[in-house]
Amino acid sequence: MLKSMSVPDSVIRVDQLTKQFGHFKAVDEVSLVVGRGEVFGLIGPNGAGKSTLIKMLTTLLSPTSGSASIAGYDIQSQPRDVRSHIGYVPQLLSADGTLTGYENLLLSARLYGIPWRERGHKIREALALMGLTSVSDSLVQRYSGGMVRRLEIAQGVMHRPAVLFLDEPTVGLDPTARRMVWDHIEDLRKSTGTTMFMTTHYMEEAEEFCNRVALIHEGQIHQIGTPEELKKALGPDATLDDVFATLTGGPMESGGNYGDVRRTRRGIQEHG
Numbered sequence: 001m002l003k004s005m006s007v008p009d010s011v012i013r014v015d016q017l018t019k020q021f022g023h024f025k026a027v028d029e030v031s032l033v034v035g036r037g038e039v040f041g042l043i044g045p046n047g048a049g050k051s052t053l054i055k056m057l058t059t060l061l062s063p064t065s066g067s068a069s070i071a072g073y074d075i076q077s078q079p080r081d082v083r084s085h086i087g088y089v090p091q092l093l094s095a096d097g098t099l100t101g102y103e104n105l106l107l108s109a110r111l112y113g114i115p116w117r118e119r120g121h122k123i124r125e126a127l128a129l130m131g132l133t134s135v136s137d138s139l140v141q142r143y144s145g146g147m148v149r150r151l152e153i154a155q156g157v158m159h160r161p162a163v164l165f166l167d168e169p170t171v172g173l174d175p176t177a178r179r180m181v182w183d184h185i186e187d188l189r190k191s192t193g194t195t196m197f198m199t200t201h202y203m204e205e206a207e208e209f210c211n212r213v214a215l216i217h218e219g220q221i222h223q224i225g226t227p228e229e230l231k232k233a234l235g236p237d238a239t240l241d242d243v244f245a246t247l248t249g250g251p252m253e254s255g256g257n258y259g260d261v262r263r264t265r266r267g268i269q270e271h272g
Contacts, residue, residue, distance in 0.1 A: 010035055011035065011071055012068070012069075013068065013069045014031055015068065016029040017056060026049050026219055029066065035195070036193070039209055041210035041213040042197070042200075042213070045217070051199065054165050054197070056075065057165065058088045071163065084159075089149075089166045093148070100137050105126060105155060108155040112159040122158045125158075126155075126158045130184050131184060132147060146180050149173065150181060153166070153169070166185075168200060207227040207239075
């Protein structure tokens, strides 16, 4: 289990960031700081603002107000610099099932502007890091759900970003596949020092793998701290589920092959 940490060397800074759609505030004056090498979890129900916040931090959405910087670059005035320093693994399926694992990574290498002389080495390195070397020449539509997710993570880290954003990284996976994905994410963090900013529905994941977590509800951050700190504030036997239920008045609600993952993630994207 990862230990808690202070934030002496910040790589993500968010100050009163807000996103409004008409009269609805999807993200409401969110402020937070994430340290270099930290695994930071954003916990909240569907519709809480998690994905909207990530889309702003990855420059896919423009904020209504407030500010944020990634690796020292402003998300509004320096979006190209931000994009060159981040990796993003979205909720919606991003791997192409009609291509091989290697071909998917080759496309990503071109999109990230990796020089052609370095592409082969970086692709092989990413495949090895995610445990996919043996299936690199197989069509992704033949992959299991866990293998697909590991390939998508490999796509996001080939250029060695300062921050990797993971939006529900294990959604739709069975417990065994979830554990394998997290084992590889932890290996990645240890070997590269990449900061991880993730959303999750699974409290046990947040408790085991995150240095700190933020509880978001109705677009607002209500509490930030280590899992231990948040549980201790509620009582000696409290769980993160208890902390969340106290905040929202209810419990958090929370595997298959390529097709199953595609249907599950599409459903969450459309209805979450």
